[in-house]
Amino acid sequence: MPVERTNESIVIVGAGLAGATAARTLRGEGFAGRISLIGAEKHHPYLRPPLSKEYLLGKAGEDAVPVAPDDWYTENDVDLRLGTQATGIDPGSHRVRLSSGDSLDYSALLLTPGALPRNLRLPGSGLDGVTTFRTLDDCRRLRDTLSPGGKNVVMIGSGWIGMELAAAATSYGNRVTLLGLEDIPLAAAIGPELGAFFRSLHEAQGVRFRLGATAAELGGESGQVTSVVTGSGEVLPADVVVIAVGVAPDVALAEASGLALDNGILTDAGLRTSKPDIFAAGDAANALHPFTGQHHRSEHWSNALNGGKIAAKSMLGQDAVLDTIPYFYTDQYDVSMEYSGFPTLAAGAEPVIRGSLESKEFIAFWQHEGRVVAGMNVNVPRTQKAIKALISSRAAVRPGRLADAGLALDQLLADD
Ligand SMILES: Cc1cc2nc3c(=O)[nH]c(=O)nc-3n(C[C@H](O)[C@H](O)[C@H](O)COP(=O)(O)OP(=O)(O)OC[C@H]3O[C@@H](n4cnc5c(N)ncnc54)[C@H](O)[C@@H]3O)c2cc1C
Structure with a gap:
């Protein structure tokens, strides 16, 4: 149904996946008013x-x-302002101030500022060769540094990004040491057995782990990093150090504007914030999820994509809610993994394995009160739809049936 409303104007702050998807959805839904998409980075919105x-x-x-495509924004009359920061919001007068000195009135405002990489204020963290990793520019710099190979790389942080970067650095023929606070990498996210599975993938490629370990300081010569000194005093040689210790939702603008915050910008399931006509989506939003009745903040691609679409529909007054099952994926060496479900509900549960870890082809299921709340398929493609259906059904499934590879996943739902 076309939505003309030509006299209305929508401002989107944050030109990443959530913001750009919202702009695309607005035009796709027939919104003919003004759309301004404000991006602090100088690049067109990217993945x-x-x-x-x-x-x-x-x-x-x-x-x-x-x-x-870059020309989509002009072709669809989207006022894309790159290299421009939104510096203030006045919710009362419905106005956004920009670093360019302009200000924009809005009938609806969407905040999609994403997340910022956490940094470590260590002695030496300002040396050349030390970086966090979030942006296209970070990536281009790191690719130039890693691609010749032969360097000592220390990855601080053994989460998904640290592990993926370790895989990439190793593939280029660099010597990688991965430093992690946990005794087993990823154990908090997927448990010790599966965390050990990912560690073994890396060890087979020559990655060295220092676990249960902290970085105490970074050493250097002539402004360039040369080592990482651990909390136990071990000196690890380093030409490159990547600090990959997670991200924090970027709530600076929302906080200054008086929006309700709790681990991000609080929203209802339709992505409305605590202030009228202001919405939030993507990494920065902590949205009420109808499936659990709890707020969930997700730092994943599918949440930004789906959140952008739902926020656009909500801004148009449609009855839309973000109720998709959370999803993310990772690729490391010869392993492609997809995870669907609710890590908070799965936390602490023993996974049920269908297949074998040794073959690197398996599905892990986590249950809460007999119901599947999360599933992770490793090198078993085209199964995430069935896993999501299993989660959505809330059906109780006996663990023996989940582990039985002779039963098709859709059969589990039909017969149990
Ligand atoms: C290296 C990397 C790999 C990843 N891999 C995966 C993966 O394999 N699977 C997966 O599911 N997810 C992955 N993710 C996560 C996924 O990319 C994020 O969840 C997604 O980008 C979030 O989108 P977003 O639009 O909310 O925020 P962002 O992509 O962070 O975009 C927000 C934008 O808003 C801008 N901004 C902030 N404040 C302002 C302001 N005041 N004014 C103007 N602009 C502003 C920021 O500069 C930024 O460009 C990865 C993330 C990274 C960094």
Whole structure:
């Protein structure tokens, strides 16, 4: 149904996946009013997942990265302002101030500022060769540094990004040491057995782990990093240090505008914030999920994509809710993994394994009160739809049936 409303204007702050998807959805839904998309970075909206995978590895070119072709924005009359920061919001007068000195009135405002990489204020963290990793520019710099190979690379942080970057650095023939606070990498996310599975993938490629370990300081010569000193005093040689210790939702603007915050910008299931006509989506939003009745903040691609679509529909007054099952994926060496479900509900549960870890082809299920709440398929493609259906059904499934590879996943739902 076309939505003319030509006298209305929508401002979107944050030109990443969530913001650009919202703009595309607005035009797709027939909104004919003004759309301003404000982006602090100088690049057209782009996808981040390839930055730590195929684009970093040189296996994919520039066309793997954009959310939409560059000319889509002009062709669809979207006022895209790159290299421009939104510096203030006045919710009362419905106005946004920009770093350019302009200000924009809005009938609806969407905040999609994403997340910022956490940094470590260590002695030496300002040395050349030390970086966090979030942007296309970070990726291009790191690719230039890693691609010749032969360097000592220390990855601080053994989460998904640290592990993906370790895989890429190793593939280029660099010597990688991965430093992690946990005794087993990823154990908090997927448990010790599966965390050990990912560690063994890396060890087989020569990655060295220092676990249960902290970085105490970074050493250098002539302004360039040369080592990482651990909390136990071990000196690890380093030409490159990547600090990959997670991200924090970027709530600076929302906080200054008086929006309700709790681990991000709080929203209802329709992505409305605590202030009238202001919405939030993507990494920065902590949205009420109808499936659990709890707020969930997700730092994943599918949440930004789906959140952008739902926020656009909500801004148009449609009865839309973000109720998709959370999803993310990772690629490391010869392993492609997809995870669907609710990590908070799965936390602490023993996974049920269908297949074998040794063959690197399996599905892990997590249950809560007899119901499947999360599933992770490793090198078993085209199963995430069935896993999501299993989660959505809330059906109780006996663990023996989940583990029985002779039963098709859709049969589990039909017969149990
Ligand atoms: C290296 C990397 C690899 C990843 N891999 C995966 C993966 O394999 N699978 C997966 O599911 N997810 C992955 N993710 C996560 C996924 O990319 C994010 O969840 C997604 O990018 C979030 O989109 P967003 O639009 O909310 O925020 P962002 O992509 O962070 O975009 C927000 C934008 O808003 C801008 N901004 C902030 N404040 C302002 C302001 N005041 N004014 C103007 N602009 C502003 C920021 O500069 C930024 O460009 C990865 C992330 C990274 C960094």
